Structures are given as C-alpha cells and as structure tokens.
Amino acid sequence: MTETVGVxxxxxxxxxxxxxxxxxGADAIEVxxxxxxxxxxxxxxxxxxxxxxxxxxxxxxxxxxxKQRIKEGMPVYGTCAGLIMLAxxxxxxxxxxxxxxxxxxxxxxxxxxxxxxxFETDLDFKGIEDAPVKAVFIRAPIVSRVGxxxxxxxxxxxxxxxxxxxxxxxxxxxxxEISGDSRVHEYFLNx
Amino acid sequence: xTDTDFGTSRVKRGLAEMLKGGVIMDxxxxxxxxxxxxxxxxxxxxxxxxxxxxxAQGGVARMSDPDLIxxxxxxxxxxxxxxxxxxxxxxxxxxxxLKVDYIDESEVLSPADYxxxxxxxAFDVPFVCGATNLGExxxxxxxxxxxxxxxxxxxxxxxxxxVKHIRxxxxxxxxxxxxxxxxxxxxxxxxxxxxxxxxxxxATGKLPVVLFTAGGVATPADAALVMQLGADGVFVGSGIFKxxxxxxxxxxxxxxxxxxxxxxxxxxxxRGLGEAMVGINVADVPAPHRLAxxxx
Numbered sequence: 001m002t003e004t005v006g007v008x009x010x011x012x013x014x015x016x017x018x019x020x021x022x023x024x025g026a027d028a029i030e031v032x033x034x035x036x037x038x039x040x041x042x043x044x045x046x047x048x049x050x051x052x053x054x055x056x057x058x059x060x061x062x063x064x065x066x067k068q069r070i071k072e073g074m075p076v077y078g079t080c081a082g083l084i085m086l087a088x089x090x091x092x093x094x095x096x097x098x099x100x101x102x103x104x105x106x107x108x109x110x111x112x113x114x115x116x117x118x119f120e121t122d123l124d125f126k127g128i129e130d131a132p133v134k135a136v137f138i139r140a141p142i143v144s145r146v147g148x149x150x151x152x153x154x155x156x157x158x159x160x161x162x163x164x165x166x167x168x169x170x171x172x173x174x175x176x177e178i179s180g181d182s183r184v185h186e187y188f189l190n191x
Numbered sequence: 192x193t194d195t196d197f198g199t200s201r202v203k204r205g206l207a208e209m210l211k212g213g214v215i216m217d218x219x220x221x222x223x224x225x226x227x228x229x230x231x232x233x234x235x236x237x238x239x240x241x242x243x244x245x246x247a248q249g250g251v252a253r254m255s256d257p258d259l260i261x262x263x264x265x266x267x268x269x270x271x272x273x274x275x276x277x278x279x280x281x282x283x284x285x286x287x288x289l290k291v292d293y294i295d296e297s298e299v300l301s302p303a304d305y306x307x308x309x310x311x312x313a314f315d316v317p318f319v320c321g322a323t324n325l326g327e328x329x330x331x332x333x334x335x336x337x338x339x340x341x342x343x344x345x346x347x348x349x350x351x352x353x354v355k356h357i358r359x360x361x362x363x364x365x366x367x368x369x370x371x372x373x374x375x376x377x378x379x380x381x382x383x384x385x386x387x388x389x390x391x392x393x394a395t396g397k398l399p400v401v402l403f404t405a406g407g408v409a410t411p412a413d414a415a416l417v418m419q420l421g422a423d424g425v426f427v428g429s430g431i432f433k434x435x436x437x438x439x440x441x442x443x444x445x446x447x448x449x450x451x452x453x454x455x456x457x458x459x460x461x462r463g464l465g466e467a468m469v470g471i472n473v474a475d476v477p478a479p480h481r482l483a484x485x486x487x
Contacts, residue, residue, distance in 0.1 A: 010449055011212040011233065032450070047209045048233070049269055055231045056449050080209070094228060094268050109268060115292035116315055118202045121195040138205045139270065139292070178205045 005189070006031035006040030008066075010056040012048020012081060016177040017185075024182050026189060034065045042075045042189070045082030047138065047175050050109065051094045053081055063100065070102040075168045077188040083107055083164075083171035084141055091144055103166045104147025111142040111160070111173075120179065125163060126153045127187055134181040135162070135174035142173055165191075198315030203337035206270065206292065206317060207401035210234055210338075210424055214414070214445050215403070217241050217428040219259075221266035223437070230441035233424070234270040234292070237263040242299045242346030243429035243468065246480070252300040254282040260289050272319070277486055278304025280313070287316040293338070294318045296331075298485035299345045299428070308486070311335030321405065323356045323483055325363035329384035329392070332400060339398060341422070342483040343406015346429050348470030350413040352483055353406045354420065360402065361421040367393040406483065409434070409468050411447030411461050418451035435465030 007017045009030035021028035021044070031037050043066065045053070057063040070076055070086075078086045084107050085099045091108035112118070118139055122132035133154070143161035146152055154163035154172070162173040163184075170191060176184040196202075213233025218224040224235050239255040240248065254275055264271045270292035275282035277296055282303070286294050296309050298321050308331065311318040317337035322328035328339045341360055343353030367378060370393060379389040391399060404417035405426035414425045425448055431441045443460040450456035478484070 009212075013208040013211060015211075016208060048211075049209065049213065051228065051269060052213055052231050052233050052445070055445075059446060060450070092268060114264075114290040115206055115270065115317065116197070116287070116290055118206065119195050119197045120199055120202055136201055136205055138202060138209055175205065178201060178208060 002027050003041040004029055004039055005042045005044065006037060007044045007046060008053070008057070008062070008082075010060065011052045012046040013175070013177060014046040017044045017046050017079075020177050020180065020182050020185050024186055024189070031062070032060060034062055037062055037065050037069065043069070043077075044188070045076065045078040045085050046177070047080035047082065050081040050084040050090075050099070051097055053085060054098050058098070063098070067100050067102075070100060070169070073168050075170070075188065075191045076102070077170040077185075079172050079175050079177060080138065080140055083143075083173060084109060086169055086171050088147070089145070103164065103169045103171060104150055105143045105164055105171075106145035107141045108144045109141050110139050111144075112137065112140060115139055123154050123156070123162070123174075125184070126151070128183045133176065133184060134179035135176070136178045137162075137174050138178070140173040143171075200337065203317035204400050207319070207338035210270070211401055212449060213424045214441075214448050215272065215424070215426045216431055216441060217426075218263060218432070221262045223432055224263045224266045226438050227431070227441055228267045228269050230438055231445035232269060232441065234272055235263065235267060236272045236274065236295060236426070236428070237291070238274055241429040241432060242482070243348070243433050244346075245299060246346040254279070254285065254300070257285065257289055260286070260291060264290070274300055275309065276300040277302040278307050278309060280309045283309050283314060287314055291316065296320045296336075298342060298482045302485050308334050319403070321483070321486055322360065324359045325367075325392075326382035326384050327486065328360055328398060328402075329382060329388050332398070333385055333388060336400065338401050338403065340403040340405040340426055342486075343404065343408070344473045344476065345406045345482050347407050347473055347476065348409040348430060348433075348468040349473045350407045350409070350416065352473050353404050353408060353417055356406075356483070357404050357417055357420045357422055364392055364396060364398070368396045407473075408444075409470065410464075411443045411457055414444045415447045415451040415457050418448055424448065430468055433468035440464050440467075
C-alpha cells in the first residue's frame with residue numbers, strides 16, 4: 001500500500017500542495033478533522049495566515065492530535081505560515097497566538113514587511129544539488145534563531161535562514177507549491 | 192544565486208492564494224481591525240465608511256485618509272487592503288506609497304474615470320477588482336488585476352446579486368471548457384476579452400487568479416452559500432460591523448467559510464448571533480444607485 005500524504009486544509013493554499021504532491025505521484029488528501037489525520041502518514045501545513053490556521057485548528061480540534069503525531073515522529077512539512085506553526089517560538093505573534101511547535105527555532109512572522117517587499121529568487125538548497133530552487137517569498141517569515149539540533153538547508157545571501165530541518169520536521173519560508181518546483185516536496189517525501 | 196524580483200505576477204497572485212478559504216473584513220477604525228483579526232479575519236479592508244453608510248449618506252466616496260489607513264496597518268499583523276476609485280491611478284499611487292498589501296479598485300467608491308480602469312501592471316502592489324461576469328473578470332486580469340471578487344451589491348445585506356455574479360462567472364467558465372477550440376475565437380469576441388486568456392481559462396477550467404465573492408454577505412449561511420458556489424473566499428463589508436454583535440458574527444462567518452460544506456457546523460455557528468444588519472432588498476435600490484453597475 002502506498003502511503004497517504006495529508007495537507008492541512010483549514011485555510012490557505014492547500015490545493016496547490018495537493019496538486020504538486022499528486023504531480024509527483026503521491027496519494028494526497030485534504031485534512032480537516034482528527035479522522036482525516038488518522039488516515040495519513042505525513043502532513044503538509046500550507047501557506048496562509050498563521051493566526052487563522054492556529055484558530056481553526058483549535059476550533060476543529062485537530063491541533064492536539066497534530067501535536068501528538070509530531071511527537072510520535074510523523075514527517076511534517078510547513079511552508080511560510082506552516083513553518084510558523086512548527087516553530088517552538090514565534091516572533092511578532094498576535095496576542096494569544098498558539099502553534100503546534102516541534103522544531104527548536106524562533107520564526108519571525110512577516111519579517112520582510114509589507115507585500116511590496118515580497119519577492120522571488122533562486123536559492124541553493126542542501127540536499128537538492130542539481131540546480132537552485134525557485135523560491136517565492138510572500139509576506140514571508142524568517143528563522144531568526146536556530147537550535148542545536150536543527151539543520152539549515154537554505155539561506156538568503158544576507159544570511160537570513162529560510163529553510164530548516166529537524167529530524168522529521170521540514171520548514172521553508174518560501175512556497176515551492178507556488179513556483180511549481182516539485183523538488184522540495186520530493187525531498188520531503190524521501191525524509 | 193540570481194536576481195531577486197519584486198512585484199512579479201507570481202508574487203502578486205501568490206498573496207491572494209494565501210488568503211483562500213478566508214474572510215476579508217471591512218473595518219473603519221483600528222479597534223474594528225483588532226476585533227476582525229481576533230475573530231480570524233485573513234485580511235482587513237481599511238476604509239472610512241462601510242458600503243451601507245456610503246449608500247445611506249450619498250455623495251462622492253473617495254480613498255480613505257492616509258492617517259486612518261496607517262493606524263489600521265499599525266494595529267494588525269494580517270494583510271491590509273484599501274480601496275481606490277475606479278480609474279484613479281493617483282489614489283492607487285498613494286496607497287502603494289502607504290504600503291498597503293492590496294489595492295481594491297472598487298465600484299463601492301465613486302468612479303474617477305468612466306472609460307478607463309487603472310493600468311495595474313504599472314504597480315508593484317497587487318490589485319483586486321470586482322466583476323459581474325467572466326468577460327469583466329478577464330478584462331480586469333488583462334489590465335493586471337491579481338485577484339478578482341464577484342461584485343454582488345455592496346451595502347445591502349442582500350446576497351442575491353453575489354449569487355448571481357459568482358454563478359455567472361463560474362457558469363461561463365464551464366461553457367468555455369465545453370467548447371471546441373475553433374469556437375474560442377468567437378467566444379473571446381463575445382466576452383470582449385483577449386483570445387489568449389480565454390483559451391487559458393478554457394483549458395484550465397478556472398481563472399488564472401483567485402476568485403473571492405463580495406457584496407451582500409451578512410450571515411454564516413450566506414458565506415457558505417457563495418463558497419459552495421465556487422468562491423475561493425469571502426469579503427464581508429457592512430455585514431459584520433453593522434450587526435448587533437460584530438465579534439461573534441465575524442468569528443461565526445470565519446468558521447462557516449472554513450467548513451462550508453458541513454451543515455452541522457454552519458447550524459451551530461449560526462446560533463445566537465444577535466441582530467443581523469438590517470439590509471435593503473436589491474430590487475428596492477433604484478438602478479442609478481446600484482454599485483455593481485459601475486465598472487465595465
């Protein structure tokens with residue numbers, strides 16, 4: 001039996017993740033409930049607004065089961081807001097904002113400023129050696145503190161860390177699902 | 192490492208992709224913006240008067256005071272949008288200078304140009320525009336809009352026009368998809384939209400940008416209705432802060448949009464919301480006062 005990859009589908013660009021996962025042959029489904037989560041062996045947390053994904057994950061009671069699965073070692077990949085959801089600490093959080101945690105990093109929300117500062121560029125990515133990754137940053141966060149057990153996979157020329165991995169958890173500030181570069185998703189499926 | 196590009200189509204359209212499944216709320220003060228963010232708004236629209244008040248008070252409606260827009264930007268961590276008049280590219284230049292995250296070239300304000308819309312390619316900040324049908328949506332995309340919202344009839348609390356417009360846009364997309372390729376030339380002529388864009392929509396079965404619904408959404412069930420009709424998300428204007436309990440209603444609409452196919456969730460979240468905005472039937476609005484007819 002092939003494994004099923006879930007995409008948290010509460011808010012944000014979850015359809016783009018489903019599309020890119022299916023394009024590389026994965027069996028991808030939307031996850032909205034604890035019952036959906038039970039069907040998957042991996043999870044992607046999409047881009048969106050972290051404040052909204054946080055609230056909805058608590059309202060629909062998937063937050064605690066996701067935290068539990070993260071502790072049990074389920075591979076999880078978060079893009080942008082998804083990376084914020086995986087951080088142990090959030091910079092610039094809204095009052096009362098919560099997240100799933102799991103990765104020993106501090107992530108600064110909206111670190112570049114307004115939408116005018118959003119950009120796309122090509123980045124070297126450790127583990128994807130053939131060519132640079134096409135990276136789209138949209139009101140993106142950066143990783144401002146990297147814990148001892150966290151591996152930095154990609155940084156901007158100024159040193160800002162924008163892709164990290166800690167064991168079963170992967171996070172990028174940027175959106176490969178928007179640029180259509182499927183290699184980061186392939187990397188995730190091979191984790 | 193190669194070039195870094197700002198203001199590309201991918202970056203502009205990408206922000207709208209991140210807003211999908213969310214609710215964008217009209218706010219007229221920083222306090223309302225705080226309530227909206229706390230309730231789970233995915234973005235706020237900063238303006239001086241909600242459409243219901245613009246409608247009631249009449250007169251020329253213009254871009255909001257920069258002080259108000261900046262105070263709202265300072266208050267919240269989510270994206271802030273603001274409205275420019277149709278064709279008023281200087282209001283748009285000002286909004287870009289204020290670093291709003293999205294500009295709404297909006298029929299809710301009084302048009303500044305009855306012939307031309309803003310050339311939106313000239314800006315790095317993305318634009319959302321209203322449309323009542325597919326041709327109008329494609330003309331706005333041709334001018335550079337990075338997001339479309341079906342217009343509805345703003346400030347009425349009557350969802351019927353929103354339903355009509357989202358059905359029109361999605362119905363026309365389905366018709367295009369069903370056509371033979373040699374019929375798309377005439378389809379483009381009839382839609383008054385560029386052939387290349389028409390062919391793209393026919394091939395993909397969707398707009399190349401995100402499609403939200405606006406205008407007249409007042410209840411969680413209204414929001415779920417337009418979502419089931421194919422909207423990617425919802426704008427709520429007067430519906431929240433013209434109601435009895437804005438915070439509660441805002442949170443309820445957010446929940447209904449996230450779970451728009453689940454009648455049990457919509458039922459639960461519809462309970463005890465207090466008074467909805469009073470509303471006007473669109474049929475009772477004299478034609479010259481219908482905002483959806485502005486823009487072409």
